[in-house]
Amino acid sequence: MGSQEVSSTVDWQGKHVTVAGLGVSGIPAARALHERGALVTVVNDGDDERARAQAAELEALGITVRLGDGATLPPSTELVVTAPGWQPDKPLFLAAAEADVPVWGDVELAWRLRGTNGRKAAPWLAVTGTNGKTTTVRMLASILQAAGLRTAAVGNIGVSLLDAVLGETEYDVLAVELSSYQLHWAPSPRAHSAAVLNLAPDHLDWHGSMEAYAADKGRVYEGNTVACVYNVADPATEDLVREADVEEGCRAIGFTLGAPGPSQLGVVDGILVDRAFVANRQKQAQELAEVTDVNPPAPHNIANALAAAALARAFGVEPAAVRDGLRAFRPDAHRIEHVADIDEVRYVDDSKATNTHATEASLAAYDSIVWIAGGLAKGATFDELVAGAAKRLRGVVLIGADRALIREALTRHAPEVPVVDLDRTDTGAMSEAVARAAALARPGDTVLLAPACASMDMYTNYNKRGEAFADAVRARADESA
Template identity: 85%
Template sequence: MPSEFSGKHVTVAGLGVSGVPAAKVLHGLGAHVTVVNDGADERARTQAAELEALGVTVRLGDGTASDSGSAAGLPEGTELIVTAPGWKPTKPLFTAAEQAGVPVWGDVELAWRLRGHGGRKAAPWLAVTGTNGKTTTVQMLASILAAAGLRTAAVGNIGVSLLDAVTGDTEYDVLAVELSSYQLHWAPSLRAHSAVVLNLAADHLDWHGSMEAYAADKGRVYEGNQVACVYNAADRATEDLVRAADVEEGCRAVGFTLGTPGPSQLGVVEGLLVDRAFVEDRHKNAQELAEVSDVNPPAPHNIANALAAAALARAYGVPAAAVRDGLRAFTPDAHRIAHVADVDGVAYVDDSKATNTHAAEASLAAYEPIVWIAGGLAKGATFDELVAGAAKRLRGAVLIGADRALIREALARHAPEVPVVDLDRTDTGAMPQAVREARRLAEPGDTVLLAPACASMDMFTNYNKRGDAFAEAVRELGA
């Protein structure tokens, strides 16, 4: 049966985890697909060969993809562009598309439009975005939905292609969808059942151009929501995005808080996660959902993640018992405030995923006293606010990485009494030395916390490798 894409000339911008599935799906729907890609490394050549075997045209190192190349025209005949989320809106390709009146979609937009294709069930989306905590919240949400007996999956920016989810053989009842600001930028017609912006802090400003543009793209997740726009009561910016959103009639604003919840909120009362939003007479009644101890790990920011996940699940009609059972069944990914070991009465915790100051702030708030291992690539960040807020919790600090001087200077200004070890090296061997220095500074009852507040690429392939190096160094201490 012909699709709306049959015979259509579609340019896919970028290969990678989103471009390849998009090209395959569009080709399978009868489109004439041309893929353009900036690079031509070995991985790109392998992906190109796979697509070319199907009959897809691939142009590696194409000038239309370049930020600085002179060739900025569209591939001939292009009627639609489907872009990888990481491609900046300032690309000449997109400027040419705008001038020619050619629409630009992301893979999320394509997936949204293909829901229900071929007679499949169009599963509603429960969408999660925010600067930090997206993956954990989506995984918690999927665990809660599964505990309710629903066919579901954690998809989106989490590594599972949304295109695969909406076009594959499995028919889902509901999807837990992680969305980045990049993906939301290119998804103009997305309309979720319910959605949450977990928090907002400066990030990816080089891509978006300003904090205002970044926040606006995050806020797109609320557009057209049907049941609930969930926001963080401790982050006014998320509530402001709800107020600005154009939602369906009857859609409600639902807050989450680490304190006692008011009506239309979820929160914490005497060690319990409680719901005063999805109950009868929410002005007088509350529903117990789970105990704080059911959240793994029960750090403050992770409790907030659990409340956000619970709010979305409750918006979908999930019973309270499934929230408890889902949270109990949830196991966090590695390198997210993961307890590695106790050595000589000192706890060693790996939060290598804390790649920006906002994430590190949440991690530092979870422990006391702390010997902090930090540093890496700052990505333009400043550290004064982070250090000033954590100063009273710090026993000491060990600094690594290319931009460690920025953290050292902030420590000198705001925590001059805290002992600092500055390791003048950016090789991977710095991590074992950092752990040994942290052990020297720590006392029984302390926590040695890897929360770098920086990206890892100056020393490691990614934050996973950095966390692995930390865990291995800790294991060597106890050997």
């Protein structure tokens, strides 16, 4: 089922390393490097109570921490290890470039350190894309576990890759979620197999252009040994496969919601089928699971399941484990999460749909929708989204700072759809939004929170926004009980 050669190690003893950023990646990086004899200085922009508590723990180990100053490169620095979200144009990195000091991300460091604790370096099955990464990685881990493999879902999913590669557990394989930020700072990793789920404009303020964003996503294919998995419906993902420098014999494997061709996975008569990892791709198809085994069976989630299945099959997993893993999988909160049915109206929380691409997939899952949308647009435009969904909209309730952009798109492309524009950005606006949506809904409709925008104008994160929606729906359910 695949193995990977352990990368050459670095002599860390006495090496001056600057770690940029406290947090999920920075703290494990600082600890790991300090344990290997490096002279570590952590720099952090913030200087709040939480940062000071984290700094105190590191300083107790003998690690130097500079709070409130993430811009200056400490003297003698030989390497910078950065948290993935720090933008490439920060003064710290410009100073590093001028001093010819390399910059690695936490993923690069994890790749370089894997196998250095005397344990086998587990191969990586990697997933990136604009939307669906976390769900696909968790589906993949569930399938691998169903196959009896020791695995974990790690990376951008919120579990430190460093902790996974340096921990006591010896994994057979890792299901790795990689963001475009992480890939930008990771030139060396070589996955067993990898998937790019989709590409749509996102984080362009960070990357500078769509081309740069796509190029960073495409790094996930570099050096793949068995399979590069792409989305047949998104030709840009296949273009990245063509451009990648892979190992001899590595195959391009497509996934599609239609009937699959040779070297593809797809759907036939409600069955997920494999025409890639079978003896005769021209004439054979292997049944993997039923569409109803996917939870929830929305089109974009079926695509996620096919991508996860493709990576698992590339690793040699049997069909029964694909089915069992998909059946066992439960999606994270705020991802097309059914909250309640009230008066024959379904209420669904997809607060995780923070951009137009994710919202397009969410809207496509239902036939008649009262849509709750709005927040911080992050430079997005909404004409294409609204035009595509217009026929499905019973009504729209708009909230948040940039709701006017969505309202203008609705005026242009869905002028007949009733729109409630709530001139509020306080957290209590969600209760009114749910009440106004309920007034627009008819039996059989779905009230769908799929904001197409970030949440920070009103909430700490999309989780808090989703919780506010769910609380408002449940309060309404209690009233009607």
